[in-house]
Amino acid sequence: VIRVGLLGCGTVGSAVADTLVRRRAELGERAGVDIGLSRIAVRSLAKSRSVSIAAHKWTTDPWEVVQDPDTQVVVEVMGGLEPACDLIRAALRRGKHVVTANKELMADLGGELLAEADEAGTDLLFEASVAGGIPIIRPLKESLAGDRIFRVMGIVNGTTNFILTRMSEEGCSFAEALEEARRLGYSELDPSADVEGFDAAAKLAILSSIAFDARVVSGDITREGMGHITAEDIRSAHDLGYEIKLLAVAELEGEEIAARVSPAMRPQTHPLAAVRDVFNAVFVEGTGVGELMFLGRGAGGGPTGSAVVGDIVEIARNIASGSRSVGGGWYRRPASIKNPDDAVARYYVVLSVLDQPGVLAAIASVFAHHGVSIASVRQEGRREEATLVLITHAASEGAHVATFKDLVALDVVKSLRSKMRVVGTDEG
């Protein structure tokens, strides 16, 4: 029997415990060895739980799970950096295998923990840490091991995708959509981890590390939130044939990795534009395979639990056959991160301008001065106040930022109403 100890029994933990108990025979058959549940550490024993597990297996001390000599596999689904990191490190040092769903931890300290696992000769698997139930870590590590991935692009935060879907389909405001997300339990009371892109950045760091075979951490990701998106932006995007998504994009530019999370416009014909509600999707491009997309539910006990149990079965198979999972040496290689100012982008820009002769010429010459060329421009004139909607051709972030700065300094420009990256047309 291979014994599994659980750290945490919230939404994901309960789903995992429930699966291990109810489908024990089936999982045992698939793994080639019986898989049992040894201990479960929770914050409070008083809370009523839906899983039926013998009383003596529960504890409020997570160290009991990690130190339990009968437990070979420790599953960490408590979240947060500490004490999760200490617990996992201790488990690995005791020769235990670890499965974690903790993106924050893997994004920041994954390299260190994988080194511990290599040292101990154990497995540390984390399929559930990115995009919930979508198999993405294993396909990148194994199925695509023969290919060269040059871009990974994802919708990896369900809450913000739900908000953007509501705004796009119902025409409601950010605040209204956020309120609905809260009502449905998709959003925390403090939505900043989602809305500011921290959650997506952690996931992108993990994806980039594996795709590009080098250690990328959350801090390497350029990050911009999506709370400023207005109903007007969404309408404009539709008029231009785009959808707005909170996109996590990482790409190889030469030997450097450019990685950012930001709202971006995608052509409506692109498969990512059709990813609705709380669904997640990861789009991968490789020199051989071309374009791939993996779509599914990025959160919730069922999907995330499915990924965790998949990892547990893999470890059980490994123990039974005396082998180890593919780790990938990425954590040993430091990543070379492109200076965000040098990264190439295209922008959608909305300016409120005076409606008088010479305005367009003045604006166009600011763009020209910084070497940013204009792909399209549309003027919606009204007396006293006109609106200019421009889309630029590819140029550096730095050149765009300098252009925006000079534009707002122009007398004829009343305000820079909106700006947003445009991703995924012919020019990249």
Added chain:
Amino acid sequence: VIRVGLLGCGTVGSAVADTLVRRRAELGERAGVDIGLSRIAVRSLAKSRSVSIAAHKWTTDPWEVVQDPDTQVVVEVMGGLEPACDLIRAALRRGKHVVTANKELMADLGGELLAEADEAGTDLLFEASVAGGIPIIRPLKESLAGDRIFRVMGIVNGTTNFILTRMSEEGCSFAEALEEARRLGYSELDPSADVEGFDAAAKLAILSSIAFDARVVSGDITREGMGHITAEDIRSAHDLGYEIKLLAVAELEGEEIAARVSPAMRPQTHPLAAVRDVFNAVFVEGTGVGELMFLGRGAGGGPTGSAVVGDIVEIARNIASGSRSVGGGWYRRPASIKNPDDAVARYYVVLSVLDQPGVLAAIASVFAHHGVSIASVRQEGRREEATLVLITHAASEGAHVATFKDLVALDVVKSLRSKMRVVGTDEG
């Protein structure tokens, strides 16, 4: 060094050879062991090849590759049942590992060959046999090992999806779209393997075997071609909010597997409806994970070669670490296949009827007599000849077939102009 011998050097074989030669250092690093190319068997040595490989490695005798004592991995990309099957069997018996892209072979004789591999203690991998470059076999076997899959639904033939996309987007006829597919090299001179659904049925047999953990062969799949689809069907589908796709669907109904390939209407809001041109997609539903979709290119040297090289790297890692890949015991378990007449379906039906009183009553009573209830009906009346477009609620295939038979026997029915399955609404 791990030495790889190639059987076949067509589109896929050349891509594989090219990758092994040009990216040898990188692949060696990923696999943890150097991977070299030992022999390549081709039909003719006279043909000029784009890959640059020493002359002595080429042969016209595939048995030389299989019998070469230095070759540890045999890659079969020649296609067809024989001599591929004999060659693979002989390679396995000599203790060699095998990678194949041969769906026809794996669908019909995969069980037997996997048994040979188990006997010999070697790996037989076939990621490339289904949906080209899309990682689907490994995710089903490994990532979803902790879940219970109850439905697999795919667009797994690029040629027919290209034809249907053209018909849907350009309004052209089947014949015109087929002609364009031929011109672009997407279709063979004899398109029947694609159009009649044989290719998709073989792929569905492989997918079902792994998803449901039992041996399903091509002959178990109920199959219907798509050559009869008319521009009128496509227009009707659009009017009703559907796209027509050649769908491969396998699902668990109780303990039995119902599997069929046929044209089917999918709601336009479903992700599969948005899969265009030669793209393939596999939609998977599991009790834990919910809905997943894997999208990518299902054919071509680059994508299929990427999957083959991924399998080669996995085998190299296994050899280096002394382990074996997860086979899955599915080939040992015979599948229980549902009688196709008992499978549940919904249908879209177009009838040409006389425009006179009592017609609808006569028709409705035929449906009622067979226990098939009508979900929607639309009459497009014209003098002397009216058209009825009906969609049924879920009922057995058998009940539907009996209904259609009785309908055409009615005096008031001039013809059953069209009928097609409707898949994927609330009622399944």
